[in-house]
Amino acid sequence: DAGITQSPRHKVTETGTPVTLRCHQTENHRYMYWYRQDPGHGLRLIHYSYGVKDTDKGEVSDGYSVSRSKTEDFLLTLESATSSQTSVYFCAIQGQENYGYTFGSGTRLTVV
């Protein structure tokens, strides 16, 4: 979507290395989210943010941390990547109140 970008689009990394995924929005929205998508599970919430330096855990937060030092950027860090973190990661922003989210184009992460 035009208002939200994720980087990188693809990444292969080795087990045990730290990895940071970036989400950038130009919409000035307060709420931002990180999800992971796995077959049979749909999308599951990892962490979310409700403002600069205000973040909270989702249902699958173990092994992940986030930071939001500016409204427009929301970073997801895998502190020490494991094979179970191989997944597609989506960032999303909450737009107008009665609408759903707007999603980034996703990052496919492979941990070998």
Add this chain to the structure above:
Amino acid sequence: AQTVTQSQPEMSVQEAETVTLSCTYDTSESDYYLFWYKQPPSRQMILVIRQEAYKQQNATENRFSVNFQKAAKSFSLKISDSQLGDAAMYFCAYRSGEYGNKLVFGAGTILRVKS
């Protein structure tokens, strides 16, 4: 906690025919929103249709419509005049009414369209 269940892992439909994708959810809240998202092979998440729980009228967007049964906690998606471009993964999602609340997703249904 709210849960969303999509009981059909895969569905097939003939081009120009109609197909219905099922979704049920569990909640004790009265104020919430329901959504259907489409994910084509490009991986992009595209909002197809949304329904506010307080509205009795079923939402419609062109060839897409929903059957919202609040008492039964059911929210099915009907696609009329199916097209090859409708082939995708479809996710049902729930969000409680308060702004900023998270979306809870079902596991998804893969829709195949046969020509």
